[in-house]
Amino acid sequence: MVWQKHDYDGIPGTYVFDGQRSHAGYALNRMAFSFNRVENREEFARDMDAYCRKYGLSDEQREAVLNGEFLKLLHLGGNVYYLAKIAVFHGMNVQDAGAAFQGITTPEFQAILDRNAEGFSDKLQQKGGYWHG
Amino acid sequence: MARIVGGVTTSHIPAISNAMAKGLEQEPYWKRFFDGYEPVKEWLAKVDPDVAIVVYNDHGLNFFLNQVPTFALGCADHYENADEGWGLPTLASFEGDAQFSWHLAESLINQDFDMTTCQEMLVDHGFVTPMALMWRHLPAWPVKAIPLAVNTVQHPLTSARRCYQLGKALGKAIESYPEDSKVVIFGTGGLSHQLQGERAGIIDVDFDLECMEHIIHDPEWMTRFSNAELMEKAGTEGIEVIMWLVMRGALAPKVDVIHKHYHAPISNTGAGVLVLENPAD
Numbered sequence: 001m002v003w004q005k006h007d008y009d010g011i012p013g014t015y016v017f018d019g020q021r022s023h024a025g026y027a028l029n030r031m032a033f034s035f036n037r038v039e040n041r042e043e044f045a046r047d048m049d050a051y052c053r054k055y056g057l058s059d060e061q062r063e064a065v066l067n068g069e070f071l072k073l074l075h076l077g078g079n080v081y082y083l084a085k086i087a088v089f090h091g092m093n094v095q096d097a098g099a100a101f102q103g104i105t106t107p108e109f110q111a112i113l114d115r116n117a118e119g120f121s122d123k124l125q126q127k128g129g130y131w132h133g
Numbered sequence: 134m135a136r137i138v139g140g141v142t143t144s145h146i147p148a149i150s151n152a153m154a155k156g157l158e159q160e161p162y163w164k165r166f167f168d169g170y171e172p173v174k175e176w177l178a179k180v181d182p183d184v185a186i187v188v189y190n191d192h193g194l195n196f197f198l199n200q201v202p203t204f205a206l207g208c209a210d211h212y213e214n215a216d217e218g219w220g221l222p223t224l225a226s227f228e229g230d231a232q233f234s235w236h237l238a239e240s241l242i243n244q245d246f247d248m249t250t251c252q253e254m255l256v257d258h259g260f261v262t263p264m265a266l267m268w269r270h271l272p273a274w275p276v277k278a279i280p281l282a283v284n285t286v287q288h289p290l291t292s293a294r295r296c297y298q299l300g301k302a303l304g305k306a307i308e309s310y311p312e313d314s315k316v317v318i319f320g321t322g323g324l325s326h327q328l329q330g331e332r333a334g335i336i337d338v339d340f341d342l343e344c345m346e347h348i349i350h351d352p353e354w355m356t357r358f359s360n361a362e363l364m365e366k367a368g369t370e371g372i373e374v375i376m377w378l379v380m381r382g383a384l385a386p387k388v389d390v391i392h393k394h395y396h397a398p399i400s401n402t403g404a405g406v407l408v409l410e411n412p413a414d
Contacts, residue, residue, distance in 0.1 A: 011332070013331030018287070030198070032193070085218040094148075
Protein backbone atom coordinates (compact mmCIF):
# COMPACT_ATOMS: atom_id res chain seq x y z
CA MET A 1 0.00 0.00 0.00
CA VAL A 2 1.32 3.40 -0.91
CA TRP A 3 0.17 7.01 -0.93
CA GLN A 4 0.28 8.32 -4.47
CA LYS A 5 2.43 11.32 -5.40
CA HIS A 6 0.74 14.42 -6.79
CA ASP A 7 1.63 17.23 -9.16
CA TYR A 8 1.05 19.73 -6.32
CA ASP A 9 3.61 18.15 -3.97
CA GLY A 10 6.33 20.42 -5.27
CA ILE A 11 4.66 23.74 -4.38
CA PRO A 12 6.96 25.13 -1.67
CA GLY A 13 5.68 25.90 1.84
CA THR A 14 2.34 24.30 1.02
CA TYR A 15 0.47 21.34 2.51
CA VAL A 16 -2.34 20.51 0.13
CA PHE A 17 -5.10 18.96 2.21
CA ASP A 18 -5.71 15.68 0.44
CA GLY A 19 -6.74 12.17 1.39
CA GLN A 20 -3.34 11.38 2.87
CA ARG A 21 -3.34 14.42 5.17
CA SER A 22 -7.02 14.09 5.99
CA HIS A 23 -6.46 10.46 6.96
CA ALA A 24 -3.53 11.40 9.20
CA GLY A 25 -5.35 14.33 10.76
CA TYR A 26 -8.79 12.81 11.14
CA ALA A 27 -8.95 12.71 14.96
CA LEU A 28 -7.42 16.18 15.23
CA ASN A 29 -9.85 17.74 12.74
CA ARG A 30 -12.74 15.85 14.28
CA MET A 31 -11.93 17.36 17.65
CA ALA A 32 -11.76 20.83 16.07
CA PHE A 33 -15.13 20.25 14.41
CA SER A 34 -16.62 19.53 17.84
CA PHE A 35 -15.78 23.13 18.81
CA ASN A 36 -18.76 24.30 16.75
CA ARG A 37 -20.71 23.59 19.95
CA VAL A 38 -20.19 25.92 22.87
CA GLU A 39 -20.48 23.19 25.49
CA ASN A 40 -17.58 21.36 23.82
CA ARG A 41 -15.49 24.52 23.77
CA GLU A 42 -16.14 24.91 27.47
CA GLU A 43 -15.19 21.30 28.16
CA PHE A 44 -11.98 21.68 26.14
CA ALA A 45 -11.11 24.93 27.93
CA ARG A 46 -11.52 23.24 31.33
CA ASP A 47 -9.05 20.42 30.52
CA MET A 48 -7.45 20.52 27.09
CA ASP A 49 -5.24 17.50 27.67
CA ALA A 50 -8.19 15.28 28.67
CA TYR A 51 -10.28 16.50 25.76
CA CYS A 52 -7.50 15.67 23.26
CA ARG A 53 -7.25 12.18 24.74
CA LYS A 54 -11.02 11.75 24.51
CA TYR A 55 -10.80 12.40 20.77
CA GLY A 56 -7.87 10.03 20.33
CA LEU A 57 -5.21 12.47 19.13
CA SER A 58 -1.67 11.13 18.85
CA ASP A 59 0.78 12.28 21.54
CA GLU A 60 2.46 14.53 18.98
CA GLN A 61 -0.83 16.08 17.91
CA ARG A 62 -1.95 16.57 21.51
CA GLU A 63 1.27 18.31 22.51
CA ALA A 64 1.14 20.54 19.45
CA VAL A 65 -2.47 21.50 20.27
CA LEU A 66 -1.59 22.30 23.88
CA ASN A 67 1.49 24.32 22.84
CA GLY A 68 -0.25 26.05 19.93
CA GLU A 69 2.32 24.82 17.38
CA PHE A 70 0.37 25.42 14.21
CA LEU A 71 2.99 24.57 11.61
CA LYS A 72 3.47 21.25 13.35
CA LEU A 73 -0.30 20.70 13.36
CA LEU A 74 -0.30 21.26 9.58
CA HIS A 75 2.43 18.63 9.27
CA LEU A 76 0.31 16.28 11.38
CA GLY A 77 -2.75 16.50 9.14
CA GLY A 78 -4.56 19.54 10.49
CA ASN A 79 -6.72 21.36 7.96
CA VAL A 80 -6.37 25.12 8.12
CA TYR A 81 -10.10 25.77 8.57
CA TYR A 82 -10.22 23.31 11.47
CA LEU A 83 -6.99 24.67 12.94
CA ALA A 84 -8.69 28.08 12.96
CA LYS A 85 -11.22 26.66 15.42
CA ILE A 86 -8.31 25.59 17.68
CA ALA A 87 -6.38 28.84 17.20
CA VAL A 88 -9.17 30.75 18.97
CA PHE A 89 -8.10 29.13 22.26
CA HIS A 90 -4.61 30.56 21.80
CA GLY A 91 -6.09 34.01 21.11
CA MET A 92 -5.17 33.70 17.43
CA ASN A 93 -6.98 34.34 14.14
CA VAL A 94 -5.98 33.19 10.64
CA GLN A 95 -3.56 36.10 10.21
CA ASP A 96 -1.81 35.25 13.48
CA ALA A 97 -1.65 31.63 12.30
CA GLY A 98 -0.30 32.77 8.91
CA ALA A 99 2.48 34.55 10.78
CA ALA A 100 3.09 31.59 13.07
CA PHE A 101 3.52 29.23 10.08
CA GLN A 102 6.49 31.39 9.06
CA GLY A 103 7.84 32.25 12.50
CA ILE A 104 7.17 35.96 12.04
CA THR A 105 4.98 38.49 13.86
CA THR A 106 1.46 39.33 12.72
CA PRO A 107 2.47 42.90 11.71
CA GLU A 108 5.29 41.39 9.63
CA PHE A 109 2.78 39.03 8.00
CA GLN A 110 0.41 41.92 7.29
CA ALA A 111 3.32 43.85 5.74
CA ILE A 112 3.85 40.93 3.33
CA LEU A 113 0.18 41.10 2.31
CA ASP A 114 0.43 44.86 1.78
CA ARG A 115 3.58 44.43 -0.28
CA ASN A 116 1.98 41.71 -2.42
CA ALA A 117 -0.99 43.97 -3.16
CA GLU A 118 1.10 47.10 -3.74
CA GLY A 119 0.24 49.05 -6.86
CA PHE A 120 -3.02 47.24 -7.53
CA SER A 121 -4.80 50.53 -8.12
CA ASP A 122 -2.44 51.41 -11.00
CA LYS A 123 -3.06 47.99 -12.53
CA LEU A 124 -6.83 48.57 -12.35
CA GLN A 125 -6.34 51.86 -14.22
CA GLN A 126 -4.36 50.04 -16.92
CA LYS A 127 -7.01 47.35 -17.34
CA GLY A 128 -9.80 49.91 -17.37
CA GLY A 129 -13.45 49.79 -16.40
CA TYR A 130 -12.93 49.24 -12.69
CA TRP A 131 -14.81 51.07 -9.97
CA HIS A 132 -12.79 53.79 -8.29
CA GLY A 133 -15.38 55.40 -6.03
CA MET B 134 -40.32 30.30 -17.20
CA ALA B 135 -37.52 31.02 -14.75
CA ARG B 136 -34.95 33.43 -16.09
CA ILE B 137 -31.36 34.12 -15.02
CA VAL B 138 -31.01 37.89 -14.66
CA GLY B 139 -27.29 37.75 -14.03
CA GLY B 140 -24.45 36.74 -11.80
CA VAL B 141 -22.27 38.28 -9.13
CA THR B 142 -18.83 37.27 -7.93
CA THR B 143 -17.76 38.06 -4.40
CA SER B 144 -15.40 37.10 -1.63
CA HIS B 145 -16.97 35.26 1.30
CA ILE B 146 -14.30 35.41 3.99
CA PRO B 147 -15.33 35.58 7.67
CA ALA B 148 -13.27 38.75 8.25
CA ILE B 149 -15.89 40.56 6.12
CA SER B 150 -18.74 39.22 8.26
CA ASN B 151 -16.81 40.22 11.33
CA ALA B 152 -16.35 43.75 9.96
CA MET B 153 -20.09 44.00 9.19
CA ALA B 154 -21.01 42.69 12.65
CA LYS B 155 -18.81 45.35 14.24
CA GLY B 156 -19.95 48.13 11.90
CA LEU B 157 -16.44 48.81 10.56
CA GLU B 158 -17.53 49.53 6.96
CA GLN B 159 -16.41 53.15 7.04
CA GLU B 160 -13.07 52.48 8.75
CA PRO B 161 -10.13 53.32 6.47
CA TYR B 162 -9.10 49.67 6.07
CA TRP B 163 -12.57 48.60 4.89
CA LYS B 164 -14.14 51.66 3.27
CA ARG B 165 -12.97 51.16 -0.30
CA PHE B 166 -13.88 47.48 -0.21
CA PHE B 167 -17.42 48.02 1.07
CA ASP B 168 -18.11 51.15 -0.99
CA GLY B 169 -17.43 49.04 -4.07
CA TYR B 170 -20.52 46.97 -3.23
CA GLU B 171 -22.93 49.90 -3.45
CA PRO B 172 -23.34 49.52 -7.26
CA VAL B 173 -23.99 45.80 -6.71
CA LYS B 174 -26.76 46.59 -4.25
CA GLU B 175 -28.24 49.13 -6.67
CA TRP B 176 -28.23 46.59 -9.50
CA LEU B 177 -29.89 43.97 -7.31
CA ALA B 178 -32.57 46.47 -6.28
CA LYS B 179 -33.18 47.22 -9.96
CA VAL B 180 -33.39 43.64 -11.26
CA ASP B 181 -35.24 42.54 -8.11
CA PRO B 182 -34.51 38.78 -8.20
CA ASP B 183 -36.85 36.25 -6.60
CA VAL B 184 -34.23 33.58 -6.00
CA ALA B 185 -30.48 33.63 -5.29
CA ILE B 186 -28.44 30.50 -5.97
CA VAL B 187 -25.29 30.80 -3.89
CA VAL B 188 -22.30 28.74 -5.04
CA TYR B 189 -19.93 28.41 -2.10
CA ASN B 190 -17.89 25.93 -0.13
CA ASP B 191 -18.54 24.74 3.39
CA HIS B 192 -15.57 25.16 5.75
CA GLY B 193 -16.51 22.70 8.47
CA LEU B 194 -20.02 23.58 9.58
CA ASN B 195 -22.44 21.34 7.67
CA PHE B 196 -19.95 18.92 6.18
CA PHE B 197 -17.27 17.37 8.35
CA LEU B 198 -14.54 15.31 6.71
CA ASN B 199 -16.46 12.10 7.37
CA GLN B 200 -18.64 12.85 4.34
CA VAL B 201 -17.50 15.25 1.65
CA PRO B 202 -19.78 15.64 -1.36
CA THR B 203 -18.15 17.20 -4.41
CA PHE B 204 -21.37 19.01 -5.37
CA ALA B 205 -24.24 19.37 -2.89
CA LEU B 206 -27.53 21.14 -3.46
CA GLY B 207 -29.84 22.41 -0.75
CA CYS B 208 -33.37 21.02 -1.27
CA ALA B 209 -35.08 22.43 1.80
CA ASP B 210 -37.74 25.00 2.69
CA HIS B 211 -35.29 26.88 4.89
CA TYR B 212 -31.64 27.01 5.90
CA GLU B 213 -30.04 27.98 9.18
CA ASN B 214 -26.71 29.63 9.86
CA ALA B 215 -24.94 28.33 12.99
CA ASP B 216 -21.95 28.69 15.30
CA GLU B 217 -18.66 27.91 13.52
CA GLY B 218 -16.66 28.06 16.73
CA TRP B 219 -14.89 31.37 16.36
CA GLY B 220 -17.41 33.92 17.53
CA LEU B 221 -19.19 35.22 14.41
CA PRO B 222 -22.78 36.20 15.25
CA THR B 223 -25.36 33.84 13.76
CA LEU B 224 -27.54 35.47 11.10
CA ALA B 225 -31.28 35.11 10.51
CA SER B 226 -32.41 31.96 8.72
CA PHE B 227 -33.02 31.87 4.97
CA GLU B 228 -36.15 30.85 3.14
CA GLY B 229 -35.52 28.18 0.52
CA ASP B 230 -37.54 26.91 -2.44
CA ALA B 231 -37.77 23.14 -2.19
CA GLN B 232 -39.78 22.69 -5.40
CA PHE B 233 -37.26 24.65 -7.44
CA SER B 234 -34.32 22.88 -5.76
CA TRP B 235 -35.70 19.43 -6.53
CA HIS B 236 -36.29 20.45 -10.12
CA LEU B 237 -32.66 21.61 -10.32
CA ALA B 238 -31.41 18.38 -8.75
CA GLU B 239 -33.43 16.28 -11.18
CA SER B 240 -32.37 18.28 -14.21
CA LEU B 241 -28.70 18.28 -13.19
CA ILE B 242 -28.66 14.56 -12.49
CA ASN B 243 -30.36 13.97 -15.86
CA GLN B 244 -27.54 16.00 -17.38
CA ASP B 245 -24.98 13.67 -15.73
CA PHE B 246 -24.09 15.85 -12.72
CA ASP B 247 -24.62 13.55 -9.76
CA MET B 248 -25.58 16.06 -7.10
CA THR B 249 -25.86 15.25 -3.43
CA THR B 250 -29.29 16.45 -2.26
CA CYS B 251 -29.59 17.96 1.22
CA GLN B 252 -32.90 18.38 3.04
CA GLU B 253 -31.11 19.79 6.06
CA MET B 254 -28.15 22.04 5.49
CA LEU B 255 -26.47 24.48 7.82
CA VAL B 256 -24.99 27.36 5.84
CA ASP B 257 -21.65 28.78 6.97
CA HIS B 258 -19.82 32.06 6.32
CA GLY B 259 -19.21 31.02 2.71
CA PHE B 260 -22.95 31.42 2.11
CA VAL B 261 -24.01 34.05 4.64
CA THR B 262 -21.22 36.58 4.05
CA PRO B 263 -22.32 37.19 0.42
CA MET B 264 -25.99 37.36 1.47
CA ALA B 265 -25.16 39.93 4.15
CA LEU B 266 -22.95 41.93 1.76
CA MET B 267 -25.87 42.26 -0.64
CA TRP B 268 -28.86 42.66 1.64
CA ARG B 269 -28.00 43.44 5.26
CA HIS B 270 -29.52 46.92 4.84
CA LEU B 271 -32.99 45.35 4.46
CA PRO B 272 -35.13 44.16 7.38
CA ALA B 273 -35.43 40.65 5.88
CA TRP B 274 -33.76 38.66 3.09
CA PRO B 275 -35.64 39.75 -0.06
CA VAL B 276 -35.06 36.50 -1.98
CA LYS B 277 -35.42 32.79 -1.55
CA ALA B 278 -31.99 31.23 -1.37
CA ILE B 279 -30.62 27.95 -2.69
CA PRO B 280 -27.19 26.78 -1.51
CA LEU B 281 -24.96 24.93 -3.96
CA ALA B 282 -21.88 23.72 -2.12
CA VAL B 283 -18.69 22.73 -3.96
CA ASN B 284 -15.94 20.88 -2.12
CA THR B 285 -12.83 23.06 -2.27
CA VAL B 286 -11.47 21.86 1.08
CA GLN B 287 -10.43 18.22 0.81
CA HIS B 288 -8.61 17.05 -2.31
CA PRO B 289 -9.25 15.50 -4.78
CA LEU B 290 -11.31 18.51 -5.84
CA THR B 291 -13.34 18.89 -8.96
CA SER B 292 -11.78 21.03 -11.71
CA ALA B 293 -12.34 24.48 -13.17
CA ARG B 294 -13.48 22.78 -16.37
CA ARG B 295 -16.02 20.65 -14.56
CA CYS B 296 -17.35 23.66 -12.62
CA TYR B 297 -17.86 25.53 -15.88
CA GLN B 298 -19.75 22.56 -17.33
CA LEU B 299 -21.86 22.34 -14.18
CA GLY B 300 -22.71 25.99 -14.66
CA LYS B 301 -23.90 25.32 -18.19
CA ALA B 302 -26.08 22.48 -16.96
CA LEU B 303 -27.35 24.69 -14.13
CA GLY B 304 -28.32 27.34 -16.65
CA LYS B 305 -30.40 24.79 -18.59
CA ALA B 306 -31.91 23.49 -15.36
CA ILE B 307 -32.97 26.97 -14.24
CA GLU B 308 -34.39 27.97 -17.58
CA SER B 309 -36.48 24.81 -17.82
CA TYR B 310 -38.37 25.61 -14.61
CA PRO B 311 -41.95 26.59 -15.46
CA GLU B 312 -42.42 29.27 -12.79
CA ASP B 313 -41.85 32.90 -13.80
CA SER B 314 -39.09 33.73 -11.40
CA LYS B 315 -35.97 35.84 -11.74
CA VAL B 316 -32.80 34.14 -10.60
CA VAL B 317 -29.43 35.61 -9.66
CA ILE B 318 -26.37 33.42 -9.15
CA PHE B 319 -23.53 34.26 -6.77
CA GLY B 320 -20.13 32.75 -7.48
CA THR B 321 -18.25 33.18 -4.21
CA GLY B 322 -14.75 32.80 -2.78
CA GLY B 323 -11.29 33.75 -3.94
CA LEU B 324 -9.46 35.48 -5.26
CA SER B 325 -5.79 34.69 -4.62
CA HIS B 326 -5.00 33.68 -1.06
CA GLN B 327 -3.18 31.04 0.87
CA LEU B 328 -3.93 30.65 4.55
CA GLN B 329 -1.62 27.73 5.30
CA GLY B 330 2.07 26.85 5.41
CA GLU B 331 5.20 28.95 5.01
CA ARG B 332 3.74 30.25 1.75
CA ALA B 333 0.74 31.81 3.56
CA GLY B 334 0.11 35.40 2.56
CA ILE B 335 0.54 35.22 -1.20
CA ILE B 336 -1.63 37.57 -3.23
CA ASP B 337 -1.16 37.71 -7.01
CA VAL B 338 -2.87 40.85 -8.28
CA ASP B 339 -1.90 40.18 -11.90
CA PHE B 340 -3.43 36.72 -11.85
CA ASP B 341 -6.53 37.98 -10.05
CA LEU B 342 -7.14 40.62 -12.70
CA GLU B 343 -6.50 38.09 -15.48
CA CYS B 344 -9.15 35.87 -13.88
CA MET B 345 -11.66 38.71 -13.66
CA GLU B 346 -11.18 39.73 -17.29
CA HIS B 347 -11.29 36.16 -18.57
CA ILE B 348 -14.33 35.21 -16.49
CA ILE B 349 -16.14 38.00 -18.33
CA HIS B 350 -14.88 37.55 -21.88
CA ASP B 351 -13.27 34.13 -22.18
CA PRO B 352 -14.15 31.77 -19.32
CA GLU B 353 -12.78 28.82 -21.31
CA TRP B 354 -9.31 30.24 -20.56
CA MET B 355 -9.82 29.45 -16.87
CA THR B 356 -10.78 25.87 -17.62
CA ARG B 357 -7.33 25.09 -19.04
CA PHE B 358 -5.66 25.26 -15.63
CA SER B 359 -5.15 22.15 -13.53
CA ASN B 360 -5.83 22.48 -9.81
CA ALA B 361 -2.09 22.29 -9.14
CA GLU B 362 -1.51 25.22 -11.51
CA LEU B 363 -4.30 27.23 -9.92
CA MET B 364 -2.93 26.60 -6.43
CA GLU B 365 0.56 27.54 -7.54
CA LYS B 366 -0.69 30.86 -8.90
CA ALA B 367 -3.60 31.72 -6.61
CA GLY B 368 -2.78 29.75 -3.45
CA THR B 369 -4.33 26.69 -1.88
CA GLU B 370 -7.46 28.62 -0.88
CA GLY B 371 -7.42 30.73 -4.04
CA ILE B 372 -8.60 27.57 -5.77
CA GLU B 373 -12.07 28.73 -4.71
CA VAL B 374 -12.14 30.76 -7.92
CA ILE B 375 -13.33 27.59 -9.68
CA MET B 376 -16.73 28.31 -8.10
CA TRP B 377 -16.98 31.54 -10.11
CA LEU B 378 -17.09 29.33 -13.18
CA VAL B 379 -20.30 27.65 -12.03
CA MET B 380 -21.94 31.07 -12.04
CA ARG B 381 -20.35 32.05 -15.34
CA GLY B 382 -21.28 28.81 -17.08
CA ALA B 383 -24.96 29.42 -16.29
CA LEU B 384 -24.94 32.83 -18.00
CA ALA B 385 -25.07 33.62 -21.70
CA PRO B 386 -21.77 33.46 -23.65
CA LYS B 387 -21.83 37.24 -24.04
CA VAL B 388 -22.83 39.21 -20.96
CA ASP B 389 -23.09 42.88 -20.11
CA VAL B 390 -20.58 44.04 -17.51
CA ILE B 391 -22.42 46.19 -14.99
CA HIS B 392 -19.65 46.54 -12.41
CA LYS B 393 -16.02 45.57 -11.77
CA HIS B 394 -14.38 46.10 -8.39
CA TYR B 395 -11.12 44.83 -6.92
CA HIS B 396 -9.41 45.50 -3.62
CA ALA B 397 -6.40 43.97 -1.86
CA PRO B 398 -5.49 42.99 0.69
CA ILE B 399 -8.75 42.19 2.47
CA SER B 400 -7.55 40.09 5.36
CA ASN B 401 -5.35 37.56 3.51
CA THR B 402 -7.04 37.84 0.11
CA GLY B 403 -7.45 39.68 -3.11
CA ALA B 404 -11.17 40.51 -3.29
CA GLY B 405 -12.86 40.68 -6.69
CA VAL B 406 -16.42 41.73 -7.46
CA LEU B 407 -18.19 41.39 -10.79
CA VAL B 408 -21.78 42.07 -11.75
CA LEU B 409 -22.61 40.40 -15.05
CA GLU B 410 -26.05 40.80 -16.58
CA ASN B 411 -27.60 38.35 -18.98
CA PRO B 412 -28.70 40.19 -22.12
CA ALA B 413 -32.49 40.54 -22.44
CA ASP B 414 -34.05 38.07 -24.89
